[in-house]
Amino acid sequence: MSRRTSNLSSGSDQGTGGVTGDSSQEKQKKLLQADTGHFNMVRTLHLADLITELNGFCGFMSVLSSMRYLTNPEDNAPLWAALIFMPFGLFFDFMDGRVARWRKKSSLMGQELDSLADLISFGVAPASVAFAIGIRSPVDHLLLSFFVLCGLTRLARFNVTVAVLPKDKTGKSTHFEGTPIPTSLSIASLMAYWVSQGWTHENLPFGLAAQDTIFEFHPVALLFVLWGCLMP
Template identity: 35%
Template sequence: MLNHLVRAVPNLFTLGNLLSGVFSITFNMNGYLQIAAIFIFLSVIFDFFDGRLARRLKVNSEFGVELDSLADIVSLGVAPALLFYSLEAPTVFTTIAFMLFPTMGALRLAKFNVKPTKGYFMGLPITAAGLVMAAMGIFLYSNAFVTFLLSILMVTPVRIKKL
C-alpha cells in the first residue's frame, strides 16, 4: 500500500503541472491574462519537482515520462502560446508564431524522450521557453519575434547545460 502511494507522488506533481496549464487556459479565456501567466509559473514549479521526486524516490517509469511530456505540452506549450496570442494583434506572423510554439515544443519533448541526454539539453527546454512567455504575460507584453525565436531554439542542436 505504502509503495503504491510513494510511486504516485511524482505523478501527482505532474498532474498539478497539467491542471495548472488547464487553469491558465481557463483564466486566459475569461480575460484574466496575468493570472493565466501565474498559473504557467506554477506549472514550472510542479514540473521542476516531479522528475526530481521520481529520481529521489527511485520510482522512475515510462508512464511518468510520457505523462510529464503530455502535461508539459499543455502547460508549457499550449497555455503560453494562447497567452501570447491573446496579447498580440492578429497578423499572419503572429498566427505562425502561435502555431509554431506548441508544435516545436512537442517535437523537442518527443526528441528528448527518444534520445535523453545527461548533463545537458539539446535545444532550449520547453520549460525555459514557457517561462519566458509567462514572464512576458505577467507584464501584458507579447512579441511575435521572441515567440518565433523561442520556438526555433527549442529544436536547434544547441547544447544547454542542465541546472
Template identity: 30%
Template sequence: MKKHIPNLLTCLNLFSGCIALVLIFKGELITASYFVVLSGFFDFFDGFAARLLKAYSPMGKELDSLADVISFGAVPGAMLYKLLIDMLGSDFFLWTIPAFLITVFSALRLAKFNIDERQGDMFIGLNTPANTMLIVAIPHIIPLFPSLITWWPYIILVLIPISCFLLVCELPFIAIKFKDFSWNNNKLRYIFIIGSAVLIILFKFAAIPIAILLYIILSIVQFKILA
C-alpha cells in the same frame, strides 16, 4: 504509495496548465501566468521526487511529456495568440496564427528529449519550461514600456521564430537536476537558482528575461569549459 508521488505532481502540473489555458481565453493573462509558474513548480519537483524516491517508471516519463505539451506547449502558444489578437484585432487573424508554432516546436522538443540519450545531465535545446516562462512574462513587461505599445506585435512576431529555433537547436543547456547537493558538482546550477531568485524578488516577472539570459550565459560557460 511513494511510487505514485511523482505522477501525482505531474498531474498537478497538467491540471495547473489546464487552468492557465482557461484563464488565457478569458483574457486573464496575469492570473494565468501564476498558474504556469505553479505548473513549473510541480514539473521541477516531480523529477526531483522521482530521483529522491527512486520511483522511476516508463509511465511517469510519458505522463511528464504529455503534461508538459499542455503546460509548456499549448499554454505559451495560446498566450501569444491572445496577446496578438487583442493587439491586432480579428481583421489580422492570419498574423496571430504563428503563435501556435510555439506549441508545435514545444511538442517536437519534448519528443526529441524522450529519444535523445544525450540529454541526461544536460539539455540539447532550450527546455520548454524556460521558454514558457519567458513568454508568460510578456503581459507583465508590456505595461513597463508604454512607449513601445505599437511595437509589441512586431516584437512578438520576431520572438516566435527565435523561440522555435532555441527549442530544437543543437545548443547544450544546463539541466537543473541534482544528483547530489555539493557546491563543486552544481556550482553553476546554484548560481543560476540564487541569481534568478534575487532577480525575481527585486523585479518580479520582469526579471524572467534577464534570468533566461543568465541561464544561456551560464550554459555557454559550462559547455565551453567542458569542450
C-alpha cells in the same frame, strides 16, 4: 524538465535505486497489459506522476484563464491568473523529479506525462496568453502555431533520445539538445511586464506590421518564432 524515467532507469547509476525502478516497471507492465482489473492505469501511477499531473493542471487552468479574459477584456484578473499558473506548473515540473529520486521509484508513464504536461504549461499556455493580449492576426496564428509545434517536436525528440544521453552519478542527463521548453517562461515574464504597463491589444510593443493587408502581423510574435527555433 525532470525526465524521471531516464533518471532512475540505470542500475549502475542509481545503485539499488535502479533495481527498485526495474521491479516497479515490471509491475507496471503487468498492470497496463492486463485485460481485466479495477483502475489498472490509476494503480500504475506513483506520487511523482500525480505531481506531474498538477503541472498539466496548471497549464490547462492557464489556458482557461486566457479564454475567460477574452469574455471580458476589461477585467485583467483572469489574464494575471493565466500568467501566474505557468510558474506554478514549473514548480511541479521541478518537484516531480525530486520526489521520484527521493522515493527511488520510476514510472513507465512518467516520462510521457512529463512531456505532455510541459507542452500544455510551457507551449500551449504561453501561446494562449499571447493570443489573449492581442497577438491574433492570421499570420500571428501561424507564428504561434510554429512555436507550439517546435515545443512538441523538441519533447518528442527528447523522449526518443533520452536513453542514450550521457548520465551523471545520480542518473540525470548531463546535457540537453536544444533549449528546454520551460524556458518559454521568459516570454511569459515579458508578457506580464507588458500587461503591467498596459501594453496590450492596440498598444502592443512595435505595433502591427503590414497593416490592412493579408500579411499583417505583430512583430513581437517573432519572439515566439525565435524561441521555437532554439528548442528542436
